[in-house]
Amino acid sequence: SSFAHQHFLVGVEGRVDLPLSCSFCWGNSVERKIYIPLNKTAPCVRLLNATHQIGCQSSMNGDTGVIHVVEKAQDLKWVLTDGPHPPYMVLLEGELFTRELMLQLKGSSRISGLAVAISKPSPAQGFSPGLKCPNDGFGVYSNDYGPQYAHCNWTVWNPLGNGLAYEDFSFPIFLLEDANETQVIKQCYQDHNLPQNGSVPEYPLCAMQLFAHMHAVTNTVTCMRRSSLQTAFSLNPEEVCDALSDYNVWSTLKPINASSKINPVDEVIIVATRIDSHSFFWNVAPGAESAVASFVTHLAAAEALHKVPDVQMLPRNIMFTFFQGETFDYIGSSRMVYDMKMDKFPIRLDNIHSFLELSQVALRNSSVLWVHTDPVSRRNESIQPQVETLVEALINSSVGANVTLQEVGQSQPLPPSSFQRFLRAKSIPGVVLADHRTSFQNRYYQSMYDTAENILMKYPEGLSPEETLDYVTDTAKSLAEVATVVARALYQLAGGTGNTSAIQADPRMVSRMLYGFLIKTNNSWFQSIIKQDLKGLLGDELPQHYIAVTSLVNTTQLVQYVLANLTGTVVNFTKEECLNPEKTPNPEKEMYVYTWVQGSRDPNSTSRVPFCVQSTVHLTKAASPAFELKQWGSTEYSTWTESRWKDIRARIFLIASKELEIITLVVGIAILILSLLATYFINAKAHVLFSSPGDGGTVAY
Amino acid sequence: MTTAVFIGCSFIAFGPVLALCVCTIAAEPLSLVFLITGGFFWLVSLLLSSLVWFIAVQIGGSNNASVKKNFLIFGVVFSVLLQEVFRFAYYKLLKKANKGLMTVSQEETIPISVRQLSYVSGLGFGIMSGIFSLVNILTDSLGLGSAGIYGDSPQYFLSSAFMTLAIVPLHVFWGIVFFDACEKKKWWAPALVILSHLLVSGLTFLNPQYDGSLVPSYIIMMLMGTWAFFTAGGSLRNLKLCLMCRDKDFLLANQHPR
Numbered sequence: 001s002s003f004a005h006q007h008f009l010v011g012v013e014g015r016v017d018l019p020l021s022c023s024f025c026w027g028n029s030v031e032r033k034i035y036i037p038l039n040k041t042a043p044c045v046r047l048l049n050a051t052h053q054i055g056c057q058s059s060m061n062g063d064t065g066v067i068h069v070v071e072k073a074q075d076l077k078w079v080l081t082d083g084p085h086p087p088y089m090v091l092l093e094g095e096l097f098t099r100e101l102m103l104q105l106k107g108s109s110r111i112s113g114l115a116v117a118i119s120k121p122s123p124a125q126g127f128s129p130g131l132k133c134p135n136d137g138f139g140v141y142s143n144d145y146g147p148q149y150a151h152c153n154w155t156v157w158n159p160l161g162n163g164l165a166y167e168d169f170s171f172p173i174f175l176l177e178d179a180n181e182t183q184v185i186k187q188c189y190q191d192h193n194l195p196q197n198g199s200v201p202e203y204p205l206c207a208m209q210l211f212a213h214m215h216a217v218t219n220t221v222t223c224m225r226r227s228s229l230q231t232a233f234s235l236n237p238e239e240v241c242d243a244l245s246d247y248n249v250w251s252t253l254k255p256i257n258a259s260s261k262i263n264p265v266d267e268v269i270i271v272a273t274r275i276d277s278h279s280f281f282w283n284v285a286p287g288a289e290s291a292v293a294s295f296v297t298h299l300a301a302a303e304a305l306h307k308v309p310d311v312q313m314l315p316r317n318i319m320f321t322f323f324q325g326e327t328f329d330y331i332g333s334s335r336m337v338y339d340m341k342m343d344k345f346p347i348r349l350d351n352i353h354s355f356l357e358l359s360q361v362a363l364r365n366s367s368v369l370w371v372h373t374d375p376v377s378r379r380n381e382s383i384q385p386q387v388e389t390l391v392e393a394l395i396n397s398s399v400g401a402n403v404t405l406q407e408v409g410q411s412q413p414l415p416p417s418s419f420q421r422f423l424r425a426k427s428i429p430g431v432v433l434a435d436h437r438t439s440f441q442n443r444y445y446q447s448m449y450d451t452a453e454n455i456l457m458k459y460p461e462g463l464s465p466e467e468t469l470d471y472v473t474d475t476a477k478s479l480a481e482v483a484t485v486v487a488r489a490l491y492q493l494a495g496g497t498g499n500t501s502a503i504q505a506d507p508r509m510v511s512r513m514l515y516g517f518l519i520k521t522n523n524s525w526f527q528s529i530i531k532q533d534l535k536g537l538l539g540d541e542l543p544q545h546y547i548a549v550t551s552l553v554n555t556t557q558l559v560q561y562v563l564a565n566l567t568g569t570v571v572n573f574t575k576e577e578c579l580n581p582e583k584t585p586n587p588e589k590e591m592y593v594y595t596w597v598q599g600s601r602d603p604n605s606t607s608r609v610p611f612c613v614q615s616t617v618h619l620t621k622a623a624s625p626a627f628e629l630k631q632w633g634s635t636e637y638s639t640w641t642e643s644r645w646k647d648i649r650a651r652i653f654l655i656a657s658k659e660l661e662i663i664t665l666v667v668g669i670a671i672l673i674l675s676l677l678a679t680y681f682i683n684a685k686a687h688v689l690f691s692s693p694g695d696g697g698t699v700a701y
Numbered sequence: 702m703t704t705a706v707f708i709g710c711s712f713i714a715f716g717p718v719l720a721l722c723v724c725t726i727a728a729e730p731l732s733l734v735f736l737i738t739g740g741f742f743w744l745v746s747l748l749l750s751s752l753v754w755f756i757a758v759q760i761g762g763s764n765n766a767s768v769k770k771n772f773l774i775f776g777v778v779f780s781v782l783l784q785e786v787f788r789f790a791y792y793k794l795l796k797k798a799n800k801g802l803m804t805v806s807q808e809e810t811i812p813i814s815v816r817q818l819s820y821v822s823g824l825g826f827g828i829m830s831g832i833f834s835l836v837n838i839l840t841d842s843l844g845l846g847s848a849g850i851y852g853d854s855p856q857y858f859l860s861s862a863f864m865t866l867a868i869v870p871l872h873v874f875w876g877i878v879f880f881d882a883c884e885k886k887k888w889w890a891p892a893l894v895i896l897s898h899l900l901v902s903g904l905t906f907l908n909p910q911y912d913g914s915l916v917p918s919y920i921i922m923m924l925m926g927t928w929a930f931f932t933a934g935g936s937l938r939n940l941k942l943c944l945m946c947r948d949k950d951f952l953l954a955n956q957h958p959r
Contacts, residue, residue, distance in 0.1 A: 028837055028841075029837075030837050030838055030841045030848075031841055033848050033851060033853055033857070034841060034844070034846040034847065034848050034849075034850065035844075035846050035850075036850055064845055188850060204847055204849050204855045206850070207845070207846075209845065651846075652850065653845070653846030653847070653850055654846065654847050654848070654849040654850050654855065655845060655846065655847060656706075656847040656855055660855075661703055661705040661706050661709070662705060663709075664705065664706050664709030664710060664713075664858075664859055665705040665706070665708055665709035666709070667709060667713060668708060668709035668710065668711065668712030668713045668716065668862075669709075669712055671712060671713050671716040671717070671866070672712040672716035672719065672720070674716075675716045675717035675719070675720040675721075676716075676719075676720040676723070676724075678717075678720070679717070679720040679721055679723075679724045679725070680720075680724055683724045683725055685943045688939055688942060688943055689935050689939050689940065689943055690816075690933050690934040690935055690939070691934060691939065
């Protein structure tokens with residue numbers, strides 16, 4: 001759908017993503033005496049695909065357990081065998097959050113839940129809860145196409161992957177993001193739960209309760225069937241799961257009419273990156289190396305290309321595409337390929353001249369950037385020379401830049417990339433650029449530790465937020481080099497004949513984008529390029545890049561606005577003309593999208609100077625075709641869904657012994673019986689007890 | 702703390718009340734009406750005193766803990782005084798109502814004696830007071846947590862229930878003594894009632910030292926109980942007769958021919 005007609009959809013009914021009560025009026029004063037709520041936590045939720053359910057589940061009314069802090073492996077013995085008050089709620093240090101420990105906990109019935117304290121600094125040995133072979137079975141390599149490359153038989157891309165995020169746990173697992181809250185829990189544990197000199201700790205004990213009850217079960221087929229039954233037959237439908245979906249962002253170098261198809265003879269070069277990531281916990285997906293660095297480089301290359309004066313005369317067009325949902329079996333790219341095949345997209349598969357993808361590019365070892373190609377399609381005589389041209393253009397563009405382009409072995413398969421989905425549909429010449437030759441350089445692939453520190457972004461001490469925004473880090477310089485190489489290569493591939501040395505990506509812009517997408521979205525530059533009424537878009541906490549189920553997550557919108565700002569032009573329209581471009585007839589206007597952005601703030605005044613941006617940035621739906629076709633058990637397309645839930649929260653409190661409870665009950669019943677007997681007795685004798693002498697028997701009582 | 706604690710604490714606090722209502726009030730519709738009206742009067746007095754406290758806090762407007770405590774003490778004193786004022790008002794209302802009832806009804810004797818009225822109104826005040834003190838605590842006792850994470854005593858629920866167990870009969874005894882004193886124009890008695898009410902409420906500020914607040918409250922309850930017993934027409938002789946089961950002989954012996 002076009003830029004100007006998007007809606008800002010609030011969370012779907014039945015989902016409570018934000019606590020509804022205000023922070024100072026939660027609970028009454030008695031409740032505040034008893035419970036300490038844990039506010040800065042992230043849950044692990046249930047995701048489902050065609051065949052499995054993954055993630056965690058708690059009981060309907062939360063799971064409670066006595067807290068036990070596990071700081072070294074021996075502490076686990078207390079929880080699993082020795083402790084006298086099962087079930088236990090384990091508070092785990094981030095370093096110990098490994099597959100072996102989790103499998104031990106999974107098998108035990110003495111665990112009622114787990115809270116993981118995020119480890120600062122990140123674990124030195126690396127941590128990746130993703131799979132060793134990401135998106136296996138949904139890429140291009142299968143038993144019919146390059147069987148020796150299928151299932152990572154040739155190269156294991158993510159050797160540190162322990163697959164934890166794809167296991168199914170029957171107890172809730174929460175992440176404690178705030179070190180202060182972790183300290184509060186540990187203090188409570190030390191005050192009440194520590195065994196004193198080998199003796200058993202006594203009641204009252206410190207306990208934790210985690211609420212994270214998921215409504216969906218088994219797999220996507222089951223939950224979608226139940227949801228569709230509900231929507232069809234119930235007056236108040238209670239859906240149980242939602243498909244992961246969002247929007248892809250795309251833009252063309254030369255404007256095209258997005259509502260009609262382009263000329264079949266026209267050729268388009270597609271540049272692609274992914275913009276999402278994932279981790280074990282819900283909505284924790286910093287994705288610095290796996291997504292952000294790549295799309296920031298892509299944005300910088302797009303900006304550099306748009307500055308070249310003769311781009312509108314280039315023989316071939318270039319489409320800059322940002323795919324959402326690639327982490328979950330290529331949701332965005334599979335949908336785009338499907339739309340191209342079904343003729344629902346302005347560009348057809350036959351229009352694609354070549355494909356260039358930027359995979360993980362931030363951790364280059366001694367400035368080498370590796371060029372991956374698909375060995376199977378290269379056996380085709382028409383594809384092979386085109387691939388060679390592609391690689392040659394890239395190598396030519398790297399002359400003079402601090403980037404050394406090297407091809408990986410010709411028999412090595414492609415790493416997990418959106419290009420694989422295009423290859424499934426048609427053999428297209430294309431390359432994937434990455435900083436790794438065989439397995440990933442990223443030791444925190446799809447984990448909560450894939451942050452700015454992972455891509456070595458370092459800022460000097462004592463800078464204000466504005467100074468930090470404009471400070472150019474070494475990472476930014478390195479990514480700008482890659483963007484320069486990509487832009488120059490694209491210029492050549494698109495048929496440009498001029499001198500490419502003038503094409504340069506701006507390291508300052510790269511640094512600003514990295515700051516905005518990795519550290520704080522609420523900065524002055526982002527504020528100046530968004531629309532006026534989208535205040536909720538920019539926040540002060542660390543940005544996360546998870547696809548989620550609500551439409552248009554912050555990441556997608558921000559990429560859209562940044563792309564519009566970097567590749568669009570400022571036009572002198574009034575607000576009315578900008579918001580309603582169809583009112584002023586002009587054939588040119590159908591090729592462009594107009595946005596009224598709020599502009600930057602004058603240093604002297606408090607108001608902003610808004611203006612109109614003309615760009616070619618469009619949004620297209622990124623929902624798996626499996627849901628359009630209602631093939632919920634599909635093995636062809638992604639079938640990932642996220643369960644719905646009502647209440648997700650965590651709190652700690654003291655629990656009393658069962659004996660005290662029973663004593664209270666018995667005392668209560670005893671007092672009741674005693675008072676009944678006494679009252680009956682007094683009532684029966686009242687006429688005697690309360691008569692004064694001389695009253696006789698006629699006291700009216 | 703769980704359902705067991707909820708039921709236990711409810712029975713501890715409201716066991717005697719339940720027994721009294723079942724045995725003495727439930728069968729008499731008039732008593733029931735006056736009971737509920739008494740409860741309503743107590744509720745109005747609480748509403749007014751809490752309004753005054755709320756306004757005072759807003760005007761004072763400080764976040765200091767000791768200032769808040771001072772406001773609370775002021776609020777409690779004012780509330781106690783207002784409750785006794787409303788007790789007096791209820792007494793006056795009941796006297797008027799009794800006169801009215803007499804003219805309307807066809808009986809020759811008053812349908813309900815002042816003694817019974819004093820007992821019923823005291824019980825009404827007590828029930829309402831007990832409910833208000835305890836219902837918030839009871840709802841939270843249903844949950845899994847027990848007080849103590851901020852340093853409160855783990856016996857919080859139990860001691861609150863026992864305090865209510867003392868307060869409810871206290872209100873009954875105060876009612877009996879108060880009405881009797883108003884009938885007989887003995888003005889020192891209501892003053893003593895007010896003083897003891899202030900004392901018991903003041904003792905709750907000693908929490909969480911429950912031995913400091915519960916034990917004296919129970920002692921005061923016993924003392925007021927004996928005073929009320931004697932005011933209501935009891936005497937040691939009657940008590941001895943009842944306990945030794947010689948009441949039947951007493952009745953026979955006391956039968957005067959009309």
